[in-house]
Amino acid sequence: MMSWMIYGATGYTGELIAREAVRLGLQPVLAGRSRDKLERLAAELNLTICVFDLHYPAAVVDALEGVELVLHCAGPFSSTSAPMIEGCLSVGAHYLDISGEASVFEHCHAQQQAERAKEKGLVLCSGVGFDVIPTDCIALKLKQLLPDATHLSLGFDTSSGLSPGTAKTAIEGLGLGNLERIDGKLVYTAMGKKHREIDFGRGKRYAMAIPWGDVSSAYYTTGIANIDTWFPMRKSRVRGAQIINLLKPVLASRWLQALLKKLVDKQVKGPDDAARHRLPSYVWGEARNAEGRRVTVRIKTANGYSLTVDGALAIAQWLMHNTVAGGSYTPAMLLGAHFIETLPGSGSFIID
Numbered sequence: 001m002m003s004w005m006i007y008g009a010t011g012y013t014g015e016l017i018a019r020e021a022v023r024l025g026l027q028p029v030l031a032g033r034s035r036d037k038l039e040r041l042a043a044e045l046n047l048t049i050c051v052f053d054l055h056y057p058a059a060v061v062d063a064l065e066g067v068e069l070v071l072h073c074a075g076p077f078s079s080t081s082a083p084m085i086e087g088c089l090s091v092g093a094h095y096l097d098i099s100g101e102a103s104v105f106e107h108c109h110a111q112q113q114a115e116r117a118k119e120k121g122l123v124l125c126s127g128v129g130f131d132v133i134p135t136d137c138i139a140l141k142l143k144q145l146l147p148d149a150t151h152l153s154l155g156f157d158t159s160s161g162l163s164p165g166t167a168k169t170a171i172e173g174l175g176l177g178n179l180e181r182i183d184g185k186l187v188y189t190a191m192g193k194k195h196r197e198i199d200f201g202r203g204k205r206y207a208m209a210i211p212w213g214d215v216s217s218a219y220y221t222t223g224i225a226n227i228d229t230w231f232p233m234r235k236s237r238v239r240g241a242q243i244i245n246l247l248k249p250v251l252a253s254r255w256l257q258a259l260l261k262k263l264v265d266k267q268v269k270g271p272d273d274a275a276r277h278r279l280p281s282y283v284w285g286e287a288r289n290a291e292g293r294r295v296t297v298r299i300k301t302a303n304g305y306s307l308t309v310d311g312a313l314a315i316a317q318w319l320m321h322n323t324v325a326g327g328s329y330t331p332a333m334l335l336g337a338h339f340i341e342t343l344p345g346s347g348s349f350i351i352d
């Protein structure tokens with residue numbers, strides 16, 4: 001059996017993944033930086049632990065010795081992904097994470113990382129959660145349906161609720177504005193500038209372009225040079241977002257970011273079991289080509305957190321049983337467009 005590790009195993013999502021892994025008969029090593037929390041969970045799940053801090057490269061390499069796959073769940077990943085990728089490349093372990101951050105995807109797909117992974121026969125795959133499995137699969141499906149697409153829009157409508165790490169990641173993005181891919185380049189644009197009606201799968205809703213990780217990942221999956229990402233937003237809130245542009249320097253300031261993250265620690269707990277079962281997600285994508293031809297793909301999926309647990313474990317298990325050329329991948333590059341349809345709670349693609 002492959003030796004593998006969940007790092008960040010006692011966070012909201014890491015713990016859900018650890019519990020489901022055990023239910024499936026898997027035996028991950030539970031890892032992270034907080035010994036007490038790890039000992040409590042490991043005693044309950046009858047698993048071993050590994051405690052190390054990502055700030056110390058030599059400690060990361062020591063800790064990963066003998067590990068063949070890491071499922072990284074400790075975020076925001078802006079500061080945790082690069083040292084873990086480095087550790088994995090040093091010891092020869094596949095790297096998966098549940099990040100949704102464009103900068104993390106860019107690092108994972110950068111030539112330096114991709115080439116080393118290729119040489120060593122290792123897989124680096126960032127984004128094995130709700131962000132970006134369903135949108136990435138839709139992106140690939142759209143590319144297959146409209147191979148000469150020049151523009152790709154992706155989005156989702158969900159009432160999934162927020163986990164602490166997701167809220168902190170959103171706070172880190174507050175001072176940056178919207179992010180789009182334009183002519184192959186990632187470009188920050190004003191928040192609230194792009195808005196339109198979209199039917200994500202449960203009727204038309206007003207929506208605004210938001211900085212979602214697919215503006216990075218879907219480019220690697222499809223090669224389409226213009227990508228934006230969308231989320232439902234009432235018109236009054238779009239106006240609010242436009243005002244937020246003026247506050248960007250304040251929102252990006254260290255003290256305010258730290259204060260907001262402390263508030264998250266106190267107040268955000270993440271959706272409970274009942275909420276996760278009750279609240280599905282609706283995912284949509286639209287591609288268009290130079291002649292103005294449009295194709296739309298929609299799919300209903302499980303709640304974002306349930307999908308993250310099932311999707312991340314499905315990809316980890318797939319890697320345990322399959323051999324693939326080394327390199328940097330997105331989820332759909334690894335498992336194909338129809339992977340999303342195989343996950344619990346998913347329907348089938350609806351194509352217009």
Ligand SMILES: NC(=O)c1ccc[n+]([C@@H]2O[C@H](COP(=O)([O-])OP(=O)(O)OC[C@H]3O[C@@H](n4cnc5c(N)ncnc54)[C@H](OP(=O)(O)O)[C@@H]3O)[C@@H](O)[C@H]2O)c1
Binds near residue numbers: 163
């Ligand atoms: N792709 C998706 O759809 C999806 C779904 C869910 C979550 N996420 C992402 O996953 C991440 C975790 O979310 P969550 O809600 O589970 O977070 P959480 O409950 O706040 O847990 C975060 C975990 O990461 C650890 N951690 C944070 N910073 C660290 C650092 N610098 N070094 C080592 N460990 C660190 C924490 O350890 P301590 O307990 O020691 O602080 C904790 O175990 C977030 O980035 C979130 O956006 C993505």
